[in-house]
Amino acid sequence: MDSERGEKIARAFSDVFEKLAFMFAEPAEKAELPDDPGDAVLARMRFSGHWRGTLELAVPADMCPEIAANVLGLEPDDETAETRGPDALKEVLNVTCGSILTTLAGDQPVFDLSVPEVLTLEPEGWKELLDSEESLAFTVDEHAVVLRFRQQ
Amino acid sequence: MAYNILVVDDSETVRAVIKKTLSLAGVEVGTLYQAGNGQEGLEALKANWIDLVFADINMPVMTGIEMVERMASDGMLKTVPVIIVSTEGSATRIEQLKSAGVSAYIRKPFTPELLRKVVDEVMGARHG
Numbered sequence: 011m012d013s014e015r016g017e018k019i020a021r022a023f024s025d026v027f028e029k030l031a032f033m034f035a036e037p038a039e040k041a042e043l044p045d046d047p048g049d050a051v052l053a054r055m056r057f058s059g060h061w062r063g064t065l066e067l068a069v070p071a072d073m074c075p076e077i078a079a080n081v082l083g084l085e086p087d088d089e090t091a092e093t094r095g096p097d098a099l100k101e102v103l104n105v106t107c108g109s110i111l112t113t114l115a116g117d118q119p120v121f122d123l124s125v126p127e128v129l130t131l132e133p134e135g136w137k138e139l140l141d142s143e144e145s146l147a148f149t150v151d152e153h154a155v156v157l158r159f160r161q162q
Numbered sequence: 163m164a165y166n167i168l169v170v171d172d173s174e175t176v177r178a179v180i181k182k183t184l185s186l187a188g189v190e191v192g193t194l195y196q197a198g199n200g201q202e203g204l205e206a207l208k209a210n211w212i213d214l215v216f217a218d219i220n221m222p223v224m225t226g227i228e229m230v231e232r233m234a235s236d237g238m239l240k241t242v243p244v245i246i247v248s249t250e251g252s253a254t255r256i257e258q259l260k261s262a263g264v265s266a267y268i269r270k271p272f273t274p275e276l277l278r279k280v281v282d283e284v285m286g287a288r289h290g
Contacts, residue, residue, distance in 0.1 A: 029271040082178050097175045104173075105270045108249025117253045123220050125172060 011144055015114065019159050020146055022109040027150060030105055031080045031098075035150045040140055043147050043154040046133040048072075051096065053103040055126040057111060060119030063161040065107045067099070068131055068139050073153045074099050100126035110159060164192035165285065166210065170203035170217040170226065171247070176270075180216055180247065180277075187278035200224030204232055207239050214285065215244045219259075227262060234263040243284045247272070 011019075024035040049071035056064050069077075074095025079086045081098045103126050111121050131139075136156070139145055145158035167184070169177045177196050184191055195210060197203040201224040203217060217226040224232075226246060233239040243265040256267045265284045268276065 026271070078175065081175060083182060094175050094178075097173055101173050101175050105249045108251055108270070112251035117251050120252045120255045120258075121250060123250065125220055125222055 011146070016146055018113050019110050019157070020148070022113045023106050023146075023148070023157055026102065026106045026109050030102060031077050033077070033080060033151045035148045035155065038147045038149045038154075040147045042149070043140060043156070045137050045140070047136060047154050050131040050133075050136050051099065052129045052131040052135065052139075053096075053099045053126055054129065055100075055103055055107055056124040057107060057121050059121040060115055061111075061121070061161050063159065065103060065110065065160075066139065066158045067103045067106070068136055068156040069099065069150075070153050073150070073155075076151070077102060096128040100128055106157075164190040165213040166192045166195070168195040168197060168203060168206050168210075168212045168215045170197045170200060170215060170221070170229065172198050172218065172221040176218065176247070183272070183274050183277050187274035187281070189278060189281050200226055200229030200232075203229050204239075207233070207242065212242055214281070215242055216247050217244055219246060219248045219250065227259070230259070230262050230264055245280060245284060
């Protein structure tokens with residue numbers, strides 16, 4: 011990925027995570043991230059209109075309740091945080107997508123965004139995502155996170 | 163003055179965030195109704211007295227834009243102000259929404275202060 015584009019995407023992502031989930035996303039070298047993070051999930055959505063493509067966000071499964079707790083102002087062990095974890099992750103992805111598209115394309119083009127989905131991510135899937143040229147690696151409050159922005 | 167408010171979003175998390183942020187912003191809420199898509203939103207609007215609607219754009223079954231268009235063609239519902247809450251940042255899209263009858267647009271993530279400011283502007287304009 012072009013380094014300037016990568017920096018813009020990373021900045022947009024970090025900004026969203028901080029403002030929405032009060033968590034600090036730091037860009038990382040891919041080699042620093044594990045090839046197998048254990049149980050992981052993938053949030054994914056599509057965009058179309060001015061550009062077409064997908065945005066994917068892979069995180070360890072145990073990070074989702076933490077995201078939900080932060081977004082909703084709950085204790086991490088609150089049952090609501092556990093059940094709302096995937097939904098909170100989808101919302102982080104949703105807001106990130108809007109932010110990245112505006113950052114890269116400006117505020118005039120119109121995009122249509124799909125409803126995000128969350129899937130279980132097998133170790134092979136995590137590795138494929140991590141190795142992809144279009145992905146970026148982060149540590150978010152000590153969790154390994156991978157983001158992939160694909161423009162067709 | 164307390165407002166009956168409808169929040170239309172397919173994300174439970176977002177509905178909870180809007181509810182919490184309304185409270186933090188000091189907006190007096192009478193009854194808070196919730197709907198998971200535009201169709202459910204229309205049903206809630208027809209069944210209850212609602213003063214203000216917050217709606218997302220991208221939802222399954224019926225989008226926020228479709229819901230607003232249906233409201234605009236209904237004699238009673240066209241008077242209910244709608245604030246779109248979305249991730250999209252396109253100025254073109256915002257103009258499209260306002261042409262369709264949307265009263266205001268808030269981009270996520272948003273602060274309680276911004277939410278309060280927009281509610282005051284929309285409801286203040288409504289009451290003249």
